[in-house]
Amino acid sequence: MDRLIEYLGIPFVQKALxxxxxxxxxxxxxxxxxxxxxxxxxxxGLSHVAFGTMAIAxxxxxxxxxxxxxLQNDMVLVMPLTMLxxxxxxxxxxxxxxxxxAAIAMxxxxxxxxxxxxxxxxxxxxxxxxxxCSTLFGSTSILTLRVSEVWMCVICSVLVVAIFVFFxxxxxxxxxxxxxxxxxxxxxxxxxxxxxIVTAVIIVLAMNLVGTLLISALVIFPAVSAMRLFKSFKAxxxxxxxxxxxxxxxxxxxxxxxxxxxxxxxxxxxxxxxxICWIVGKLAS
Amino acid sequence: MAxxxxxxxxxxxxxHTIIEGLNFSVNAGDYLCIVGENGAGKSTLMKTLLHLRxxxxxxxxxxxxxxxxxxxxxxxxxxxxxxxxxxxxxxILSGNQGxxxxxxxxxxxDKKRTKEAMERLGxxxxxxxxxxxxxxxxxxRVLLARALCATKRILLLxxxxxxxxxxxxxxMYELIAELNRDGITMxxxxxxxxxALRYADHILHIGSELFFGTREEYAESEEGxxxxxxxxxxx
Numbered sequence: 001m002d003r004l005i006e007y008l009g010i011p012f013v014q015k016a017l018x019x020x021x022x023x024x025x026x027x028x029x030x031x032x033x034x035x036x037x038x039x040x041x042x043x044x045g046l047s048h049v050a051f052g053t054m055a056i057a058x059x060x061x062x063x064x065x066x067x068x069x070x071l072q073n074d075m076v077l078v079m080p081l082t083m084l085x086x087x088x089x090x091x092x093x094x095x096x097x098x099x100x101x102a103a104i105a106m107x108x109x110x111x112x113x114x115x116x117x118x119x120x121x122x123x124x125x126x127x128x129x130x131x132x133c134s135t136l137f138g139s140t141s142i143l144t145l146r147v148s149e150v151w152m153c154v155i156c157s158v159l160v161v162a163i164f165v166f167f168x169x170x171x172x173x174x175x176x177x178x179x180x181x182x183x184x185x186x187x188x189x190x191x192x193x194x195x196x197i198v199t200a201v202i203i204v205l206a207m208n209l210v211g212t213l214l215i216s217a218l219v220i221f222p223a224v225s226a227m228r229l230f231k232s233f234k235a236x237x238x239x240x241x242x243x244x245x246x247x248x249x250x251x252x253x254x255x256x257x258x259x260x261x262x263x264x265x266x267x268x269x270x271x272x273x274x275x276i277c278w279i280v281g282k283l284a285s
Numbered sequence: 286m287a288x289x290x291x292x293x294x295x296x297x298x299x300x301h302t303i304i305e306g307l308n309f310s311v312n313a314g315d316y317l318c319i320v321g322e323n324g325a326g327k328s329t330l331m332k333t334l335l336h337l338r339x340x341x342x343x344x345x346x347x348x349x350x351x352x353x354x355x356x357x358x359x360x361x362x363x364x365x366x367x368x369x370x371x372x373x374x375x376x377i378l379s380g381n382q383g384x385x386x387x388x389x390x391x392x393x394x395d396k397k398r399t400k401e402a403m404e405r406l407g408x409x410x411x412x413x414x415x416x417x418x419x420x421x422x423x424x425x426r427v428l429l430a431r432a433l434c435a436t437k438r439i440l441l442l443x444x445x446x447x448x449x450x451x452x453x454x455x456x457m458y459e460l461i462a463e464l465n466r467d468g469i470t471m472x473x474x475x476x477x478x479x480x481a482l483r484y485a486d487h488i489l490h491i492g493s494e495l496f497f498g499t500r501e502e503y504a505e506s507e508e509g510x511x512x513x514x515x516x517x518x519x520x
Binding site for chain 2: 036038039136165166167168169170172173175176178179180181182183184185227229231232234235236254
């Protein structure tokens with residue numbers, strides 16, 4: 001316990017906790033909608049796209065000093081490209097299920113391999129496999145956050161929460177029954193676009209915390225766990241956020257105390273929480 | 286001017302046309318049943334009337350100042366809804382979304398309309414229940430209440446009784462007929478020709494032969510006779 005309090009006084013632990021909690025909150029907010037809309041895999045696809053764009057950013061940086069200055073923060077490139085892919089994926093997904101499915105698989109695997117290939121061809125550092133591993137599993141990057149990155153995360157989180165609250169009723173209508181919403185005069189196209197863009201923002205943010213391979217867990221686990229316990233959309237959403245924030249904080253603290261990788265520890269805590277929720281849900285019904 | 290006029294409409298998927306030269310009109314207060322075999326394009330027609338898909342040719346004209354957000358729709362249940370965690374109240378309230386525009390939250394009018402719709406269909410008691418735990422008949426009532434929040438003028442119903450047991454089916458039909466008597470125009474897609482002949486005042490038959498006319502005309506037409514005879518023999 002003393003050790004924990006001592007750790008909590010260290011700036012990098014504080015930064016990691018702030019960022020971790022914010023990201024967990026944002027990702028779980030939209031998770032409920034993504035799971036219910038059967039879009040769980042879009043999060044997964046987008047995270048691979050984000051990995052690919054990060055590789056592009058890393059390579060471009062080595063090519064010229066000017067680009068290095070512009071791309072100080074990878075987000076400048078990664079964010080817009082991921083948003084673009086989110087919009088494209090959602091558009092194709094609307095036509096037929098099969099096409100959308102295949103498109104996502106192609107895009108995500110393509111981006112992943114392309115990214116790895118680029119990193120290999122333009123060998124950016126001496127420890128390539130270490131770099132790749134930390135991008136995929138987010139091993140330590142959360143513990144080496146700069147203050148500017150923390151602020152960026154705070155601003156994005158505030159935006160995500162504001163957009164979610166503002167469009168909450170519309171997101172519900174579009175999630176529960178898109179056909180009815182369209183038929184009765186709701187602009188479903190715009191709201192789907194908003195959902196896609198916010199998803200992209202969350203994915204890129206969450207990449208810092210758990211790495212590209214584990215992001216889907218952060219989006220899906222809290223939502224599915226909350227759905228075991230609660231029966232109204234509002235209650236499920238609130239529960240997912242609380243659960244996600246709790247698991248992220250617990251995961252970060254455990255990982256610091258036990259010296260385990262941050263991302264996978266958080267996901268492990270999420271998985272345990274799901275197990276508990278599942279049992280409680282079974283017992284209650 | 287009729288509430289809805291369909292002129293020379295063609296429907297289909299991609300380049301494949303399933304219906305051609307469809308003409309009919311619906312006046313305020315009418316009860317139109319759309320009947321036909323599976324795959325004849327009943328649901329496609331309904332989705333086209335609702336602007337959910339584009340017609341291959343022809344046009345659909347909404348008259349009497351009927352706006353996009355004054356149309357109610359009772360869709361067939363989707364897979365997504367089967368395990369959707371939402372309370373009955375949340376779902377019915379969402380029927381008002383079409384009136385909201387960019388307004389983020391529901392106002393008092395929306396809440397009043399929701400309350401009235403629940404009372405009208407006798408489901409106030411289900412307000413806080415979870416949608417996925419209701420019986421099929423109760424779920425249909427919830428979706429009907431949601432549609433009533435969206436409109437006071439015209440309802441489009443897609444197979445409203447599919448999967449319901451006989452008693453609940455009759456209750457549902459009676460409820461729809463009552464709403465029609467209150468002045469809401471009904472357009473219903475159904476398999477059930479007997480129900481169509483009993484409740485509707487106009488019938489549109491789509492398939493290899495197209496028919497549009499009043500119920501009496503349909504009962505005497507070739508298509509109508511064919512089904513009535515066949516059903517008679519089954520019993």
